[in-house]
Amino acid sequence: MNATVATTIFAAFMVLTVALGLLAIRGRGSGGGLAEWSVGGRSLGTLFIWVLMAGESYTSFSYLGAAGWSYNFGAPVLYVLAYMSCGYAIGYVVGPMLWAYARRHGLVSVTDIVAHRYRRPWLGAAVAVLATVCLLPYIQLQITGMGVVVSTISYGAISLNWAYFIGFAVTTGFVVVSGLRGSAWVSVLKDILVIATLGFLAVYVPLHYFGGYGPFLHRITAEKPQWLTFPGHASGGLGQTWFITTTLINSLTVVIFPTTVAGYLGARNADALRRNALYLPFYNVLLYVPMLLGLAALFVVPGLTGAGSNLALFKLVVDSLPAWAVGVIGVAAALSSIVPMAVFMLVIGTMWGRSVLGAVPRLASRQKLWSQLVVVAAGALALLLTYTAPNTLVRLSLISYEGMAQLVPMLLLGLVWRRLTLYAAVSGLAAGFTLVCVLVFGGHDPVWGVNAGIVGLAVNVLVALAVTWLGPRDRADDRPDAEVLALDDEFPRAAPTAPDADRAGSART
Numbered sequence: 182m183n184a185t186v187a188t189t190i191f192a193a194f195m196v197l198t199v200a201l202g203l204l205a206i207r208g209r210g211s212g213g214g215l216a217e218w219s220v221g222g223r224s225l226g227t228l229f230i231w232v233l234m235a236g237e238s239y240t241s242f243s244y245l246g247a248a249g250w251s252y253n254f255g256a257p258v259l260y261v262l263a264y265m266s267c268g269y270a271i272g273y274v275v276g277p278m279l280w281a282y283a284r285r286h287g288l289v290s291v292t293d294i295v296a297h298r299y300r301r302p303w304l305g306a307a308v309a310v311l312a313t314v315c316l317l318p319y320i321q322l323q324i325t326g327m328g329v330v331v332s333t334i335s336y337g338a339i340s341l342n343w344a345y346f347i348g349f350a351v352t353t354g355f356v357v358v359s360g361l362r363g364s365a366w367v368s369v370l371k372d373i374l375v376i377a378t379l380g381f382l383a384v385y386v387p388l389h390y391f392g393g394y395g396p397f398l399h400r401i402t403a404e405k406p407q408w409l410t411f412p413g414h415a416s417g418g419l420g421q422t423w424f425i426t427t428t429l430i431n432s433l434t435v436v437i438f439p440t441t442v443a444g445y446l447g448a449r450n451a452d453a454l455r456r457n458a459l460y461l462p463f464y465n466v467l468l469y470v471p472m473l474l475g476l477a478a479l480f481v482v483p484g485l486t487g488a489g490s491n492l493a494l495f496k497l498v499v500d501s502l503p504a505w506a507v508g509v510i511g512v513a514a515a516l517s518s519i520v521p522m523a524v525f526m527l528v529i530g531t532m533w534g535r536s537v538l539g540a541v542p543r544l545a546s547r548q549k550l551w552s553q554l555v556v557v558a559a560g561a562l563a564l565l566l567t568y569t570a571p572n573t574l575v576r577l578s579l580i581s582y583e584g585m586a587q588l589v590p591m592l593l594l595g596l597v598w599r600r601l602t603l604y605a606a607v608s609g610l611a612a613g614f615t616l617v618c619v620l621v622f623g624g625h626d627p628v629w630g631v632n633a634g635i636v637g638l639a640v641n642v643l644v645a646l647a648v649t650w651l652g653p654r655d656r657a658d659d660r661p662d663a664e665v666l667a668l669d670d671e672f673p674r675a676a677p678t679a680p681d682a683d684r685a686g687s688a689r690t
Contacts, residue, residue: 182504183504184335184337184338186504186508187334187511188335190511194515194516195351195512195515198351198355199354201367201369201370202359202363205362205366206360215535215549215552216287216289217360218361219289219290219443219527219549219552220289220361221361222362223447224447224449225361225447225448225449227453229447230365230444231457231460232365232368232369232371232372233361233365233368234444235461239464239467240326240521241322241323241518241521242322243517244326244495245329245330245491247261247475248472248478248491248493248494249475250475251471251472251476252478252493253414253416253490254414254419256410257412257416257424258413258472259472265435265468266465267429268432268433271432272435272436272441272454272458273454273455273459276436276445279442279445280448280454283445288446289446290439290442290535292305292308292309292532293535293536294442294592295592296536298595298596301603303540305540311584311588311614312439312528313559315577315580315585316581317562317577318578318581319521319525320525320559320563321571321578322578324345324348324522324564326518327344327345327347327514328345329341329492330344330511330518331347331348331515334508334511345564346564348518348522349560349561352523352560353557356526356527357556357557361527363523364520364523367519367520368520371516371517371519374509374512376467377513378513379470382470382497382498383473386473386497389501391480397477401476401479405476408476408479411424418630419627420630422630423632426627426635427632429632430582430632430638431582431586433586434634436593439585440521440524440525440528443524443531444524474494474497475493478493478494481497495514498510530554530556530559531552533551533555534548535548535552538551538555539551579622579626583633584614586613586634587610587613587614587638589641590638590642591645602649602652602655604653604655605647605649609643609644609645610641613638614637616633616636616640617636620633620636621633
């Protein structure tokens with residue numbers, strides 16, 4: 182009976198999810214061109230940008246990994262809150278800069294920006310390949326996370342394999358048709374459920390299991406003090422230095438992550454991004470809930486090990502709540518997988534459809550079609566590897582964030598410093614990414630307590646500077662002109678619009 186109730190609720194919300202995604206393009210004909218599909222026609226207002234970018238950051242990790250890390254290690258999990266908050270502050274400056282540059286030149290992705298800045302289409306294609314290597318593991322992780330959630334909240338009625346397929350099918354069903362706008366609409370449903378369910382659990386679990394927050398927190402401090410200080414419990418040395426360097430590298434990386442940039446480029450104006458950067462930290466407060474529940478699970482369901490610790494939160498839910506409540510909480514967690522997965526797939530499709538396949542002259546006229554086909558292919562590949570060789574992408578995920586961090590000098594430094602040459606940017610990227618791979622796959626992350634990504638980034642910048650000053654110069658026709666990179670132009674206020682037209686646009690969005 183419990184399985185039937187929870188599964189029915191889950192199925193109803195999955196149908197609603199697909200319907201919302203498809204309704205997002207109602208009244209927009211066949212969905213428009215590539216810009217409409219990939220960046221929402223650059224017309225999303227503050228609310229949709231907020232829920233979309235919150236949806237990218239609040240993934241299945243928030244329900245599974247955050248609780249699991251808290252259960253296993255304790256204090257080190259707070260790095261998530263630290264880097265996201267710092268990243269939003271950096272994004273207040275970086276977001277409008279990238280938005281203005283892309284809007285002026287009709288660009289729709291990170292690879293577009295890189296190719297335009299350095300006047301080399303092949304560089305955009307190379308970055309697309311690198312970014313795909315770093316993003317595919319995230320698709321697989323979301324598929325896996327959703328599978329675990331759905332199988333658990335259905336009381337085992339839905340197998341892991343079927344849950345994996347449902348996640349892929351639902352996401353592909355709306356993102357291929359409606360693109361970024363569909364993801365934004367689904368994010369609204371997801372955020373309503375996330376806020377409601379986590380708000381409820383934040384009150385219910387301490388009261389139900391401990392009699393209130395006072396007894397709960399007293400028991401933690403008395404019985405589990407190691408979980409409240411660095412380097413945490415059995416964390417393998419994730420101390421203060423690791424925390425600071427990880428916060429720094431991740432806060433820099435998150436603002437140039439291809440999915441974040443897609444959100445930036447979808448904004449109606451630069452002011453929407455600035456307001457978004459101010460509002461997003463409030464969403465971070467929700468992350469404390471799964472972290473606290475992970476600590477609560479230490480006393481309620483002790484002895485979880487390995488991947489089982491990621492189910493700490495759901496063990497509390499399934500064991501104490503009625504089936505309908507389990508179903509609703511499960512839907513919130515499932516949508517926290519679907520929304521970021523949709524954006525990951527969308528970004529991979531856009532990069533390949535525009536910078537790789539779209540760069541071939543005879544294919545260039547069908548960039549949107551190729552992008553949509555790549556979305557299906559990327560999702561299908563991640564699904565296939567989830568079934569057949571899950572450790573392949575899990576292994577790659579070790580370098581995902583630290584590898585993407587190596588694009589920071591090429592992208593951000595390249596936009597604000599005109600002297601950075603193509604040779605310098607490529608040399609720095611190659612040196613930094615290679616070093617990160619050597620350190621991470623060699624088991625040296627952290628190295629002397631320092632995040633390997635920051636070590637790679639330091640080498641990256643040093644090499645880029647050295648080659649810029651000592652290496653060959655770009656050809657005259659390859660250099661960015663002053664108009665392209667004038668900072669006064671790259672940080673514009675929103676273009677003046679008629680008040681009535683702006684209000685109409687807000688209502689439509």
